[in-house]
Amino acid sequence: MSEMVKELHVVTLPLSAFGHLMPFFQLSIALAKAKVHVSFISTPRNIERLPKIPPDLQPFINLVPIPFPPLEPDFLPEGAEASFDVPEQQEQQYANLQVAVDLLQTPIKQFIADKMPDWIIADFFTHWVVDIAKEYDVPLAYFSVFSAAACVFFGPPEHLTGATRNGVLPTIQSLTSPPEWITFPSLLALKDYEAVKRLLSWEVNKTGMSLNRRLAKIVSASQVLAIRTCSEIEGDYLEVYKKITGKPVIPTGVLPPDQPGKRAEGEVNSDASMFDWLDKQKPRSVVFVGFGSECMLSKEQVHEIAHGLELSELPFIWGLRKPHSTRSDEVDDFLPLGFVDRTSEKGLVCFGWVPQMEILGHPSIRGSLFHSGWGSVIETLQFGHCLVVLPFMYDQPLNARLLVEKGLAAEVKRNEDGSFSREEIAKSLRLAMVEEEGEQLRSNARKAAAVIGDQKQQHDHYIGAFVNYLKNNVAK
8 A cells, every 4th residue: 555655646637727727736736745746737838837846846746748739720829728828809719729628638548548647637628538537447536726615606517517407508597696505694696797608608619518518527527526725714615515516525725826935135037127116115005906817808997997096096006918909009098098197106007917926925015906716816815915806707706705705805896787987996995905994804814814824734734635535545
């Protein structure tokens, strides 16, 4: 048994999206620290974008680049291997990326056959790995990068496939209240405009399979369901998920990324001016604004956020991704006329990619206005910052409701069509950042930071429990 334990080998198979690649990478790092050998499979460019593996863990992690097979010209933009590379607005090519990912089935099957790992840890998208696991008698684990609350809202496999409704899609109304299997008071529900988008998950797309059916197939076939969360924050939803799936559900801990080290005095890099500006601000006074790499804001939304920041009179640093269609000479037009000049003493707008973790770790930051993606929730809470959430897509609305329910965030109020006003942006920011009524939010965020920031004890315990399960349940 000890020999088998020493040589435990797992394959991790994430979706080609950064909100999935990074949690799977962080899980791989945590497993490697527990002396588990990991083969991390993705496409070459996605692997090149991953952080460097610490030297002491390199013997345990094998990054396996498997390229897409030859594709027709213009099937995907040149070099596109992740959803970040293909704006969701370009629906045809976004669907083509999903088709390309499915074409990895054959080479991945060959890799599994050659290496015969002890476990496959899969994302929801690669439903075909179920058949590969069965053929080679390799146990399958589903690793959810979504919160436990989101998993509960998605429901059990029979709900995802429509079996409980004789194949009939749910109604918008049914998605705007908490699911019947949640038996405690809960805010877990969608707004009408969000429910319309959620219904698309039941529709068969170009790949011939709906997203929900993919998830249902993976969950049904998995021996264990691992979730990137902790019982201190989501213990109630973890229990519900166990009940509705009838499977072992193991929280892996939130897998917080390593906090950045302090910059050396006089250190100069491409972000130097950004940090020079932050260094001049008062401690815990600035709000960081960022909506991630895949959330494309419209010009109208950018203008309302900008005016809201101006109305709030709070210092801010804004990492703003301009639309693909915007030329460099049109950048100023993307923001309200005169906004940069009017706010030059209070705020800083940085176009393009920004080092989010380094910014969040700066002593001048107190809060964050963001989309409530689960990875960003974890990154922000580990520093004890207050949260102002403005969700746009995927699981973000569910995370936003969870955070409000737990007293960890203020959500910007929106109109029935999903639009929002500058006044509500300013109101939510001031509540969370400075007003007396928001002190409980700030206190709760500090308490959450103690849980999430305690990487050594809490998170070693979580990953240890997951590793023990894997070791004790390999195929005989």
